[in-house]
Amino acid sequence: MSDGPDLYSIADLAREFGISTRAIRFYESKGLIAPERLGATRVFRRRDRARLILILRGKRLGFSLRDISDYLALYDADRGQQVNLLAEKVDERLELLEQQLADLQTTIAELQEIRKLARTRVSPAS
DNA sequence: GTTCTCACA
DNA sequence: TGTGAGAA
Known part of the structure; x- marks a missing residue:
């Protein structure tokens, strides 16, 4: 159905999106993503990858990480409010x-x- | 390869 | 909003 791997390493995503692994860790430190851990090592699922795509799109459109974080936080909470915030x-x-x-x-x-x-x-x- | 923290621009 | 360096 939906293809692509189920799991990604931080290096996989960094390579795919042309950003540094440091930047990905930075986004996590700011609460924009929350990958699982296998021990201490981050394990990214499709959901994390999808959020990363949204982060990068938001950046490209000139939004701050704070704005993007506020928006993403509403994804699991209030989708109606998310639409309002976006608008x-x-x-x-x-x-x-x-x-x-x-x-x-x-x-x-x-x-x-x-x-x-x-x-x-x-x-x-x- | 990955983790973290501290300093720095 | 990130990077560099160093240690583990």
Whole structure:
């Protein structure tokens, strides 16, 4: 049905996702994942792998580990509230990015204006 | 190979 | 938000 191994070592996941084993341990220390242990050694199941994928996607979208942790914590608890939190954080993020984009566009326009003036005043005719 | 802790940016 | 180093 669903394929792939049932068990993964920390090195397996680090290799698959192109991150360090240190980063994975770091995420665990922050409570984002909670792999089982065989003795002292971490054993990751599909569920842990799935959470890791969500962590990396959240990071890629610019969310903090804290945000991602808050979101993941609701997976086992309140799925309705999880959806609400996600919507709220996504709105926040979009608002910030849109503002940053507008600021960048303003800066770009200023620089382009400066370049235009500089060319007409100090450059040989082209 | 894996674990942990401490220091560091 | 991670990494480096060192010891086990």
